Amino acid sequence: MSRDPGTVFIGRKPAMSYVLAVITSFSSGNAKEITLKARGQAITTAVDTAEIVRSRFLKDLKISKISIGTEELPPREGENRSRMVSTMEISMAKE
């Protein structure tokens, strides 16, 4: 995963934290497109974030791309099998 300013990594915080991050990125910089990246249970938060941003705050945003995938994570301590986890990316752009 890259660290460019057009990317917001979704974790375990409430969706509103990420909504704020997206709004800040769009309003502070030259970002024309922001991509939300999430894994596992955070996928739901990513969808919530995109929907809240679009319906309440930046109504001219369009979802430009949605993709899903699978990532292999190293095994947890005490386990010996690597884990497969689902990933999702949602890109939003100004028209």
Next chain:
Amino acid sequence: MSRDPGTVFIGRKPAMSYVLAVITSFSSGNAKEITLKARGQAITTAVDTAEIVRSRFLKDLKISKISIGTEELPPREGENRSRMVSTMEISMAKE
């Protein structure tokens, strides 16, 4: 939400239950396209289901469409505000 045979509603069961439903639909009928529909926390399960079907079982499937949205649910008993919940639809089709 419609009840046509090309739709699989994702709920609280483990992803493997829905994987089986998708495989059955594709192999038993004339379905060329199956759409997974999920709300809230089940969105993660929908992504897991799509990824497991595609990587382990039906490798010729392509994700034909992914969309997200918001649905308004009636308030829970004792509350007086309706709840907004995120939704997701993933369509998978044979090539």
